[in-house]
Amino acid sequence: MTNYQVPQTMKAAVMHSTREIKIEEVPVPEIGPDEVLIKVIAVGICGSDLHYYTHGRIGNYVVEKPFILGHECSGDIVAVGSNVSRFKVADRVAVEPGVTCGKCEACKSGRYNLCPKVEFLATPPFDGAFVQYLKMREDFVFQIPDNLTYEEAALVEPFSVGIHAAARSQLQPGSSIAIMGMGPVGLMAVAAAKSYGASTIIVTDLEPLRLEAAKKMGATHTINVLEQDAEKEIKQITNGHGVDTAWETAGNPKALQSALGSLARGGKMAIVGLPAQADIPFNVPFIADNEIDIYGVFRYANTYPKGIEFLSSGSIDAKVLITDKYPLEQTYEAMERALNYKSECLKVVVYPNE
Structure with missing residues (x-):
């Protein structure tokens, strides 16, 4: 691959309005001196992609022109800028999506x-990774070992959120944690809690498929919130003590309140999921009386090397998450699948160069 011929144009999956995606020919981006060009191999569909796809906006970020989704990605380097020192053509890489x-x-x-x-x-106005080629500044690109698949490398992105939550909430080896919501971010958060050495990992969700996957990722206890009262169950599992740490990853106000209620005295809570409404009532006397620490979690920082190391160590079976695969031509079908079949699929992956 050393003399890779980069084409002039490439295919991209372009969103023209909500729930409307067309495959188009667009120019291959030209790289600057500090950038690399990546042939995109795998892109995971994330909750934020689905949000833009169905609503056209997230908070202040509004889609105002034809727009390309996708940010969890990996691939092969096919060209390097004149100042690039860390990479060569043919390196396999994971991409951290925020420059x-x-x-x-x-x-x-x-x-x-x-x-x-x-x-x-x-994230508007910046296009995403549902393209055949992507340019990226070299300091946001990370080499992956041969034993890590492109799909797992794409999962370093949602995994990073859990790693960042663990760092923010100072998760300790041997401690207990409750994680509310087992979407892909929640499932990767289980992997993060396991990687950080938490010994009791209790998870909640309402989809049996997701609770089953959580066990495979390292959860020690699962609670189906349709059948059980999460707070009561957590108290029982922890002998009335409550958990040391709780993470809310679903963006659900009720889950947020039960995450808080499940904490032991002096416990720590990280808010990872974003609820649709801004104002949510909290039990303030409980927070004050028990000296609860609350952490906001926004994306992640300095997590990719750790994420790659954890995933390639073999202690986490992230392949459990990959349930559906689509070529770029079927991006619309892939998005619809991820949107409408949450009880059947976990992570839907798009392959731009297949």
């Missing part, structure tokens, strides 16, 4: 996920 300025206070303090100038794939 930051590197100069602001947030970037300089290491919390670059809070950079106000971040250019994040598939």
Whole structure:
């Protein structure tokens, strides 16, 4: 692959309005001196992709022109810019999708996920990865070992959210944790909790398929919230003590309240999922009386090397998550599948170059 011939044009799956995607020919991006060109092999569909697809916006981020979705991706490097020193053609890589300025206070303090100038794939106005070729600044690209599949490399993105939540909430080896909501981010959060050495990992959801997958990812206890009261069950599992840490990954107000209610005194809660409404009532006396620490979690920072290391160690079977595969031509079908069949599929993957 050393003399790879990069074509002039490529196929892209372009969203023209909500629930309308067309496959189009677009120019292959030209790379700058600090950038690499990646032949995209696998792209996972994420909840935020589905949100833009169905609503055309997330909060202040509004889709105003034809738009390309997809941000969980991996592939092969096919061209490198003149200043690039870390990569060569044919390297297999995972892509961290948010390029930051590197100069602001947030970037300089290491919390670059809070950079106000971040250019994040598939967040308007920046196009995403449902394309055959993608350019990326080299410092947001990470080499992957041969034993890591492209699908697993794409999963480093949702996995990063769990790793960041673990770092923010100071998750300790041997501790107990409850994770509310077993969508793909929640399932990867289970893997993160396991990687950080939590010994009791209790999860909640209402889909049997997801609870089953959570067990395979390392959950020690599963609670179906349609059949059981999560707080009561968690108290029982922890001998009335409550958990040391709770993460809410579903963006569900009720799950948020039961995450809080399941904590032991001095416990820590991380808010990972984004609920549709802004104001949610909380039991403030409980928070004060028990000195509960609450952490907001926005994406992640400095997580990719750890994520790649954890996933390639063989201790996590992330392949459990990959339930559906589609070529780029069928991106519309892939999105509809991910949107409408949540009880049958976990992670839907699109392959732009198949």
